[in-house]
Structure formats: structure tokens, C-alpha cells
Amino acid sequence: MTRVSENSSTASLQYALNKTKAKVEDLQLKGSTLKAITRPSDNPVSNVEAMALTSSTNDNLQYLKNADFALLNLSVSEKSVEELTDIIVKAKEIAIAQSSDFFNADVRKNVANEVQQLYNQALAIANKKVGIKHIFSGTSTLTVPFDGNGNYKGDKGHISLEVSRNFFVPINLTGEEVFYNTTDTVKAENPLEKFDQFKDAPSVKLNRDLASVESEGAKVEGAEGTEDGFKSRDNIFSQLQALTSALENNDPQMIQGLLEKFDNTVSRLVTLRTRIGSITNSVESSKNNLSNENIEHASRRSALVDADVTELFSDINKQQAILKTTYQASQGLMNQSLMDFLRR
Incomplete structure (x- = not known):
């Protein structure tokens, strides 16, 4: 008959208690975090996939921020071009009215003041900013793009942002593109x-x-x-200046000669608005795709690392019952004489 020593019984009891308590502790930790994986060793394959999904989601969040910033700049640029179009249309209406012989020199001189205000409005639009950055300065965003005479001080660079993986879009128009009818850097005179x-x-x-x-x-x-x-040079500022001078000098023929130039400018501005609109649509489409992708990532990651709450708390109750039973069973294995001695 095999003899079981007190040390062997104590070691077995200690092992059973430690094993049960470890399971209870692990389940309680999962219950507090509601995660099925609390350490990489729990499920290495699922953990690697979950980390990849988290990294991709974080990248998408930054892309979404870039897209929002791009949409802000594109929106301001489109609104500016729209306001500029209204100015040119107004100048054209004035030119049409004043090109006839119905008005005299005094009337034209008074109207010239209105055209000068249109020039000032165009200059204010040209130097518009988003935050501290000018939108029509190219990449020299801290440089005031136009001086009081309409001379361009910016550069020809475009700012691009990555709004999706390997998808870059320009978010600005240069002052030359908007205000000049030539690709060369020229002075508005x-x-x-x-x-x-x-x-x-x-x-x-x-x-x-x-x-x-x-x-x-x-x-x-x-x-x-x-x-x-x-x-x-053919540019918006020179056209408005020419109209002002023609009105002040009472020259209806020169006023009439500017009508075609105004038409060309309006047509070019409409083309620029179409260009901005196409870029805006691309950015918004990219945002929608990123949002959908993040939802898919969240769903897949939840399936990998999130715990089944019902099963988890059922296991916790089960292990707690096992631990209680282990404690109760251990009482019969201890030396009764020693227990009696301790009770005295």
C-alpha cells in the first residue's frame, strides 16, 4: 500500500489551489476588459491580425483628417472663385451699359468709382487666408500673394495631401491660375x-x-x-484697371473692347470651379471609403479580441465554484490532531 506523506498532500493541495486561482484571476482580468486576449501568448495569430487592423485604422483616421483639411481649403477656394466670378460679371454688366453713347463723361466718372471698389474686392479675395496661410500663394503660404497693384508675389507650386493610401490630391490653386490668363509670371499693370x-x-x-x-x-x-x-497682360486686375481708366477717360470704344476679355475670364473661372468640384468629389468619395473600411476593421477586430460576455461570466462563476470546492475538500486532508491543537 502506497503511503501518502503530509508533504505530498500539501503540495497537491497547493498545486490545485494555485491552478484554480490562476484561472479565476485570468477570467476576472478578461471580465474587467471584456477582451478574449489579454496577452499576445493567448492567441498569437489573432493578436497579429488585430494589431494590423489597429494600425490600418489609425492610418485611416489620419487620412480622414487630411481629407477634412483638403475639403476646407477646396471649399474656400471654390467660394473665392465664385465671388470673383460675380465681380467679373458685375464689371461686364457695367461695361455693357457704359459702352453705349447714352451716358456722358460725368456719369462714367462716377461709375469708375464702383469699378474701383470691384478691384479692391478682387484684391481682398486674392489675399484671402485659411488660418494664417494664404490660399493663392502656391507653396509660399505665409507670403501675401498680391500687392496693391496686383503684382503676384507667390510661386507656381501646388500643395498635395494624401487623403487615402497612395492617393494624393492638390488642395490649392495658385494666384496665376486664378487671376492671370497666362502661365508666365507677370505683373498686373x-x-x-x-x-x-x-x-x-x-x-x-x-x-x-x-x-x-x-x-x-x-x-x-x-x-x-x-x-x-x-x-x-491679360489678367483680372489689368482688366478692371483698364475699365476704370476707360470710364474716367470717357472712352466707350475701349470699354466695348474689354467685353470679350471679361467673357474669357468668366469662362476660365468656370473651368477652375469645375476642376475644384471634381477634386472635391474625389476627396469625399475617399472619405466614404475610409469610413466604411474602418467599420469593417472594427467588426473584424471585435471578432478577434472581444470576449463573449455570456460565456465569460459563466466561466467565472464556474471557476469560483471550483475554487470554493477545492477549499472545502482541502479541509479533510489536513492533520486533524494539529487542527485540534490549534483550536485549544
Whole structure:
């Protein structure tokens, strides 16, 4: 007959208690976090997949922030172009009305003040900011894009943001794209200023196509190929300046000549608004895809790491009952004489 020593009984009891208490502790920890995985060793494969899903979700959250910032800039740019279009349309309406012989010089001089205010409004739009950054300065966002004369001080750069994995979109338009009808960096100058410089010279030959990029404007005869000539530029500021000067000088023919330029500018601004709208649609579509992807990630991660609450608390009650039974069973294994001695 095998003899069971007191040390063997105590060791067995201690092992059973420790094992049961470890299970209860693990289940209580899972109950407090409601997670089926409390350490990587619980399920290495599911843990790796859950970590990958968490990383992808965090990336998507940053992409969503980028998309929101992109939409803000695109919205401000589109609104600015819309306001600028309204200004040009208003200037065109004034030009149509004042190009007839119905109005006299005094009326046109008074209307010139209204056109000057349109110029100031266009300049304010050109220097609009989002926060501390100018929206029409290219990448030089801290630089004021236009001075009081309409000269462009920014650059030709576009700012791009990643709104989805490997999907970058431009979030700005440069001042050249919006306010100039040429891709070259040019200065917005009043064509009539050149007229004033040469009006007393008998050899001056005037050209009324003042706002044309292709036109050489007013040029001194015999000055071709020299620095004595100049080129006028087709841009919003020069058009408004030319209209103001034409009204002040009571020149209906020059006013009428600007109508086509206003039409071209409106058409170009409408094209820019269409471009902004297409980019906005792409960003919004990307946002929707990211949101749906995050929902799928959350669902899959929950299936991997979240505990079944009903099963979990059922196991906790079961292990607590086992622990209680173990304590009760251990009482019969202890030395009764020692217990009697301790009771005395």
C-alpha cells in the first residue's frame, strides 16, 4: 500500500489551489476588459491580425483628417472663385451699359468709382487666408500673394495631401491660375499708364487691344526688338484697371473692347470651379471609403479580441465554484490532531 506523506498532500493541495486561482484571476482580468486576449501568448495569430487592423485604422483616421483639411481649403477656394466670378460679371454688366453713347463723361466718372471698389474686392479675395496661410500663394503660404497693384508675389507650386493610401490630391490653386490668363509670371499693370507715358510723343501709335497677351500694346514706332516697347497682360486686375481708366477717360470704344476679355475670364473661372468640384468629389468619395473600411476593421477586430460576455461570466462563476470546492475538500486532508491543537 502506497503511503501518502503530509508533504505530498500539501503540495497537491497547493498545486490545485494555485491552478484554480490562476484561472479565476485570468477570467476576472478578461471580465474587467471584456477582451478574449489579454496577452499576445493567448492567441498569437489573432493578436497579429488585430494589431494590423489597429494600425490600418489609425492610418485611416489620419487620412480622414487630411481629407477634412483638403475639403476646407477646396471649399474656400471654390467660394473665392465664385465671388470673383460675380465681380467679373458685375464689371461686364457695367461695361455693357457704359459702352453705349447714352451716358456722358460725368456719369462714367462716377461709375469708375464702383469699378474701383470691384478691384479692391478682387484684391481682398486674392489675399484671402485659411488660418494664417494664404490660399493663392502656391507653396509660399505665409507670403501675401498680391500687392496693391496686383503684382503676384507667390510661386507656381501646388500643395498635395494624401487623403487615402497612395492617393494624393492638390488642395490649392495658385494666384496665376486664378487671376492671370497666362502661365508666365507677370505683373498686373494698367495699360493706360503706358498710354499716359507716351501721349505727348508724336510718334506714338495706339493699339486698343490693351488686355491681350498676344498684343504688344502701345509701342513706340521703330522700337521693335528694343526695351522701348512693352507688352500688356491679360489678367483680372489689368482688366478692371483698364475699365476704370476707360470710364474716367470717357472712352466707350475701349470699354466695348474689354467685353470679350471679361467673357474669357468668366469662362476660365468656370473651368477652375469645375476642376475644384471634381477634386472635391474625389476627396469625399475617399472619405466614404475610409469610413466604411474602418467599420469593417472594427467588426473584424471585435471578432478577434472581444470576449463573449455570456460565456465569460459563466466561466467565472464556474471557476469560483471550483475554487470554493477545492477549499472545502482541502479541509479533510489536513492533520486533524494539529487542527485540534490549534483550536485549544
